[in-house]
Amino acid sequence: MTALDLDAMAWPAPAKLNLMLRVVGRRPNGYHALQTVFQFIDRCDRLWFDVRDDGVIRRVTEVADVAADNDLTVRAALALQRATGCTLGADIRYEKILPMGGGLGGGSSDAATTLVALNHLWRTGLDEEALARLALPLGADVPVFVRGRAAWAEGVGEQLTPIELPEPWYLVIVPKCHVATGAVFSHPQLTRDSNPIKLADFLRGDIANDCLSVVRHEYPPVAVALDWLHQRGNGRLTGTGCCVFAEFATQQQALTVYQQCPAAWQSFIAKGLNQSPLALMKTAG
Structure with missing residues (x-):
């Protein structure tokens, strides 16, 4: 793939699953200390960027309930402009596939793809470390999407250790509700003092999600x-969102259960990935 190809084509913003999530403390600033495991799936939003010479950042796709000024893609582009002094701008359009409030990281992934794509298109020359630092103020999940590798994560989710995991097939169900991360983390019944574990504990099967009981109680469609x-x-919950998933060894096994899903439900099957489609695109380019 040539640089010209990258300039012209759509950029993927892949989903992630949290394969476990522990809340192990609370910091003085109110943020929670976490342990989690991120793995990507091959379900993606797609973004296109048209470079402008006038420095204007403009979202040209209408997104329900998200003002352009609050859109993470716009905020990411402005952050890259400020950090590098770049005088170029961009028109940003995208095809939104990942649900908001689903726990799949859609907004964070869109922001990371914006940083990676415009760093290339504007020729601003930041390396992955610099982009990850720029990503963190946009959201705790944004750095893992910038790096694009399955990871064991600590801190607020930004202290990342790349790991190699099996790459199974997943059935993902999207219940008809929007789960607000802030509401979950502020809930009085949330467990905030789980004992920290090691990666080896996760690999041996410790896959609990401390947010599960709160989400089940407050959002009945998720419980169903x-x-x-x-x-x-x-069945497992990803992150603090509404989406639930189950893991299968083969595509056919996942497809068999998918075909049993009630017709009224939104659901899909996806392949687990240790390297995200965005990371593969960067490598190819």
Whole structure:
């Protein structure tokens, strides 16, 4: 793939799954100390960027309930401009596939793809470390999307250790509700003092999500979907969102359960990935 190809084509913003999530403390600034495991899936938003000479950053795609000034893609582009002194701008358009409030990282992934793509298109020359530092103020999940490798994460989710995991097939169900991360983390019943574990504990099967009980209680559609999945596999919650998932060894196994999903539900199957489509695109380019 040539640089010209990268200039012209759509940039992927992949989803992630949190394969476990522990809340191990609370910092003086109110942020929670976490342990989690990120793995990507091959379900992506797609973004296009048209470079402007006048320095204007403009979102040209309408997104319901998200003002352009609050859009993470616009904020990411402005952050890159400020950090590098770049005088170029961009028109940003995208095809939104990942649900908001789903726990799949859609907004964070869109922001990371914006940073990576405009760093290339504007020729601003930041390396991955610099882009990851720039990404963190945009959201705790944004750095993992910039780096694009499955990771064991600590801190607020930004202290990343790349790991190699099996790459199974997942069935993901999107219940009809929007789970607000802030509401979950401020809930009085949230467990905030779980004992920290090691990566080896996760690999041996410690896959608990401390946010699960709160989300199940407050968002009944999530509980219904989890109960349905538990009858067919090990249903799990990703992050603090509404999406639930189950893991299967083969695509056919995932497809068989997918075909049993009630017609009214939004669901899909996806491949687990240790290297994200965005990272593969960077490598190819």
